[in-house]
Amino acid sequence: MTSGALSQMNNAHKDYEGAKLGMWLFLFTELLLFGGLFLLYSVYLRRYQVQFHAASQELDVVMGTTNTIVLITSSWFVAMGVAALKRGEIARAKGLTLATIAFALVFLVIKYFEWGAKFHHGLFPGGAELATREQGQMVYFALYFAMTGLHGVHVVVGMGVLGLAWWLMHSGHSTGKDYVFLENTGLYWHLVDLIWIYLFPLFYLIT
Amino acid sequence: MAHNAQGEHHSPSYGLLTGIWLGLLWLTGFTVWAASIDLGFLNIVAAMAIATTKASLVVLIFMHLKYENWMLKGFVLMTFAILAIFIGFTFFDTVYR
Amino acid sequence: MNHESVQAGSFWDARGLASWLFTVDHKRIGLLYLWCVLSFFIVGVTIGILMRLELIAPGATIMGQQTYNAMFTLHGVIMVFLVVIPSVPASFGNIILPLHLGAEDVAFPKLNMFSWWLYAIGAVTALTALFTGGGPPDTGWTFYVPFSAVTTTNVSVAVAAVFILGFSSILTGLNFIVTIHRMRAPGLTWTRLSLFAWALYATAWIQLLATPILGITGLLIIIERVLHMGIFDPARGGDPILYQHLFWIYSHPAVYIMVLPAMGVISDIIPVFARKAIFGYKTIAFSSLAIAFAGSLVWAHHMFVSGMSDTAVMVFSILTFVVAIPSAVKVFNWVSTLYKGSIHLEPPLVYALGFIFLFTMGGITGLVLGAAGADMHVHDTYFVVGHFHYVIFGGTGMGLFAAMHFWLPKVYGRMYNKKLASWAAIILIIGMNGLYFPMYMLGLAGMPRRYYDYLPQFTNMHVAATIGSWVVLLGLVLMFANLWHGLRKGPRIGRNPWGAATLEWSLASPPPTHNFDTEPVVDRGPYDFRGIEPDE
Numbered sequence: 001m002t003s004g005a006l007s008q009m010n011n012a013h014k015d016y017e018g019a020k021l022g023m024w025l026f027l028f029t030e031l032l033l034f035g036g037l038f039l040l041y042s043v044y045l046r047r048y049q050v051q052f053h054a055a056s057q058e059l060d061v062v063m064g065t066t067n068t069i070v071l072i073t074s075s076w077f078v079a080m081g082v083a084a085l086k087r088g089e090i091a092r093a094k095g096l097t098l099a100t101i102a103f104a105l106v107f108l109v110i111k112y113f114e115w116g117a118k119f120h121h122g123l124f125p126g127g128a129e130l131a132t133r134e135q136g137q138m139v140y141f142a143l144y145f146a147m148t149g150l151h152g153v154h155v156v157v158g159m160g161v162l163g164l165a166w167w168l169m170h171s172g173h174s175t176g177k178d179y180v181f182l183e184n185t186g187l188y189w190h191l192v193d194l195i196w197i198y199l200f201p202l203f204y205l206i207t
Numbered sequence: 208m209a210h211n212a213q214g215e216h217h218s219p220s221y222g223l224l225t226g227i228w229l230g231l232l233w234l235t236g237f238t239v240w241a242a243s244i245d246l247g248f249l250n251i252v253a254a255m256a257i258a259t260t261k262a263s264l265v266v267l268i269f270m271h272l273k274y275e276n277w278m279l280k281g282f283v284l285m286t287f288a289i290l291a292i293f294i295g296f297t298f299f300d301t302v303y304r
Numbered sequence: 305m306n307h308e309s310v311q312a313g314s315f316w317d318a319r320g321l322a323s324w325l326f327t328v329d330h331k332r333i334g335l336l337y338l339w340c341v342l343s344f345f346i347v348g349v350t351i352g353i354l355m356r357l358e359l360i361a362p363g364a365t366i367m368g369q370q371t372y373n374a375m376f377t378l379h380g381v382i383m384v385f386l387v388v389i390p391s392v393p394a395s396f397g398n399i400i401l402p403l404h405l406g407a408e409d410v411a412f413p414k415l416n417m418f419s420w421w422l423y424a425i426g427a428v429t430a431l432t433a434l435f436t437g438g439g440p441p442d443t444g445w446t447f448y449v450p451f452s453a454v455t456t457t458n459v460s461v462a463v464a465a466v467f468i469l470g471f472s473s474i475l476t477g478l479n480f481i482v483t484i485h486r487m488r489a490p491g492l493t494w495t496r497l498s499l500f501a502w503a504l505y506a507t508a509w510i511q512l513l514a515t516p517i518l519g520i521t522g523l524l525i526i527i528e529r530v531l532h533m534g535i536f537d538p539a540r541g542g543d544p545i546l547y548q549h550l551f552w553i554y555s556h557p558a559v560y561i562m563v564l565p566a567m568g569v570i571s572d573i574i575p576v577f578a579r580k581a582i583f584g585y586k587t588i589a590f591s592s593l594a595i596a597f598a599g600s601l602v603w604a605h606h607m608f609v610s611g612m613s614d615t616a617v618m619v620f621s622i623l624t625f626v627v628a629i630p631s632a633v634k635v636f637n638w639v640s641t642l643y644k645g646s647i648h649l650e651p652p653l654v655y656a657l658g659f660i661f662l663f664t665m666g667g668i669t670g671l672v673l674g675a676a677g678a679d680m681h682v683h684d685t686y687f688v689v690g691h692f693h694y695v696i697f698g699g700t701g702m703g704l705f706a707a708m709h710f711w712l713p714k715v716y717g718r719m720y721n722k723k724l725a726s727w728a729a730i731i732l733i734i735g736m737n738g739l740y741f742p743m744y745m746l747g748l749a750g751m752p753r754r755y756y757d758y759l760p761q762f763t764n765m766h767v768a769a770t771i772g773s774w775v776v777l778l779g780l781v782l783m784f785a786n787l788w789h790g791l792r793k794g795p796r797i798g799r800n801p802w803g804a805a806t807l808e809w810s811l812a813s814p815p816p817t818h819n820f821d822t823e824p825v826v827d828r829g830p831y832d833f834r835g836i837e838p839d840e
Binding site for chain 2 (some may be wrong): 604
């Protein structure tokens with residue numbers, strides 16, 4: 001958590017384990033936040049299996065798979081970045097962090113095109129085309145936008161925090177001896193990746 | 208293994224991290240391929256199983272949980288268990304209506 | 305705050321509004337919460353008194369239907385989210401927990417300040433909902449769809465306020481969990497933790513894991529109203545009962561957020577005034593964890609008549625009986641502690657006894673409501689209203705008052721008039737029974753809740769309840785006036801007026817900002833009174 005890690009910088013008695021525990025606890029809240037949506041998805045999938053399959057065919061598997069690869073790779077970048085920082089390789093850590101941000105941006109751009117295509121074809125809640133489809137498909141798309149939308153918000157926030165982590169290395173606050181901020185940022189980013197690992201098959205691969 | 212002022216804190220090697228990345232990529236390809244075969248109800252089971260395998264790699268290695276203390280591991284399991292209960296108990300309603 | 309009224313050298317020293325609004329001192333943050341909570345409590349009580357005035361006679365008495373709908377919604381939103389949920393943990397949890405641990409503050413002091421600011425911003429947002437848009441929400445504090453999706457009142461802003469307040473609660477829980485794990489003084493093993501700390505620990509896990517579900521539920525209402533997503537709209541394949549599941553998955557555990565810390569206060573008070581170690585320390589500690597877990601499994605007992613499956617009705621009914629067990633264990637252990645103790649009937653104990661009595665009066669009817677067959681008859685009637693007011697007001701409310709009478713002398717360094725405090729407690733106990741017992745009768749006779757009008761046969765019980773509300777009001781006024789006067793102008797006290805054994809009583813009253821001059825080394829349990837006597 002940003003505030004906790006920042007207070008560590010001012011406090012001579014830093015608690016690395018405590019900061020890490022705090023971050024994991026925050027990740028639990030994120031799991032439960034998305035969990036509510038996964039609960040809705042599960043119930044509706046069972047109720048509208050056929051229509052979910054049909055609606056899923058409207059999604060572009062190539063773009064979805066590409067985005068999955070993009071996000072997994074960005075996770076790899078930040079994990080390598082944390083390893084680099086722990087070894088005192090600041091320049092490498094900074095570069096990997098920038099690469100993570102870049103790939104996050106790629107993810108968002110692909111998402112933008114995906115969503116754009118759906119809006120263009122009227123396949124969104126309230127859209128003309130979707131209004132002609134069965135109810136199960138309406139629910140599918142409502143969930144699609146709600147879940148990928150909330151996920152996208154977390155990607156944007158993650159980019160900001162990664163940027164802050166880069167700046168802390170750049171300004172010498174994060175070092176090979178004090179790396180908990182980047183490590184915690186990495187944990188957050190891996191959670192963002194984790195959620196997509198489940199969103200991808202549930203929306204793109206249930207044809 | 209890196210030791211430093213913040214204590215003896217294990218850090219996975221670049222090689223291990225890269226290996227996990229490649230494994231995740233392979234599993235992604237595998238799940239896309241598996242989705243192209245009609246297994247009926249098992250499709251979703253397979254997809255979730257593969258996703259959970261990928262998730263485990265991310266949580267255990269990328270997020271370092273494999274090397275953390277048992278209490279934290281317990282908390283992670285507990286959180287997933289609570290979510291499973293929330294979803295599962297809701298099914299007592301929706302499945303039997 | 306009169307400058308002369310506090311000894312120099314304490315956490316009160318730093319002056320000025322900024323030193324309070326931007327403080328990272330857990331004691332100041334706890335007090336900020338306490339003052340806000342009590343202020344909103346007064347607002348909530350006022351609304352309640354007005355509602356009871358409306359209900360003294362059938363038909364419109366002092367307000368019309370729409371106004372009444374807004375009143376009970378506001379009463380619920382204010383009391384649940386602005387008062388009761390933060391009440392004990394955010395105020396006394398913040399002030400006392402680090403002291404019980406021998407720590408100089410919580411794990412993340414700046415995050416703690418941020419939590420309070422979220423509470424303040426959430427409160428302002430809630431107030432904004434009253435005076436903007438289509439007026440105050442009329443959905444009830446439960447915001448059920450489909451009405452909450454379509455009503456023209458200001459639901460979105462109110463729900464946004466709830467989201468922000470929820471975040472405040474989550475971060476406090478996060479902070480407390482890390483604090484308890486990481487900041488215990490040497491010698492303070494888990495089995496030497498105060499039961500107040502154990503209660504806060506169990507509560508913190510509920511805050512952490514359950515509140516996010518409220519968060520997503522609130523977001524879904526907002527995007528439903530603003531973007532018309534239709535996730536709960538039957539016309540578009542949605543299921544409104546799923547909203548109820550999501551809502552109660554948080555809101556049932558929320559009642560344990562409300563009551564567990566208050567139970568922790570009682571567990572800390574009883575041994576002190578019985579001069580005897582608590583009976584069954586480990587059982588009580590474990591029961592807090594058991595309540596937190598079991599309480600997360602029973603949410604759909606709020607939904608027996610919603611249209612969900614019979615299977616779910618039976619499963620959730622059985623599980624509801626399970627969660628009563630650890631609660632009852634606490635009551636048995638408290639009473640066992642008093643048995644053959646050396647009883648000192650000081651005000652904290654009087655309020656604690658009031659808690660035990662009133663919580664039991666409410667808890668028993670929880671079993672009636674949990675029995676699905678009986679619930680068919682009393683769901684959405686005044687029986688429910690009586691039940692939850694007994695446990696929340698008679699329970700958590702009295703627990704908060706007990707905490708105030710136990711710990712505020714430590715915080716302010718002065719003592720209030722003890723006789724008056726005890727009399728106020730007795731008046732409150734009588735008043736609460738007068739106010740809420742008739743509600744059980746009304747509910748059994750069929751009077752629905754959230755109705756401003758009713759059939760003539762219900763009049764007598766409503767009159768009785770309204771008179772009860774005035775007795776409660778008298779008790780509250782006496783209690784607050786006594787505390788207000790005593791804590792500012794009463795006689796100064798020493799370190800340990802009650803003769804308690806937990807670490808806060810080793811500090812000056814009020815304590816210094818940094819708490820402990822040297823880190824304490826703990827070699828005794830929290831209820832080990834050997835060699836400890838009250839001051840004087």
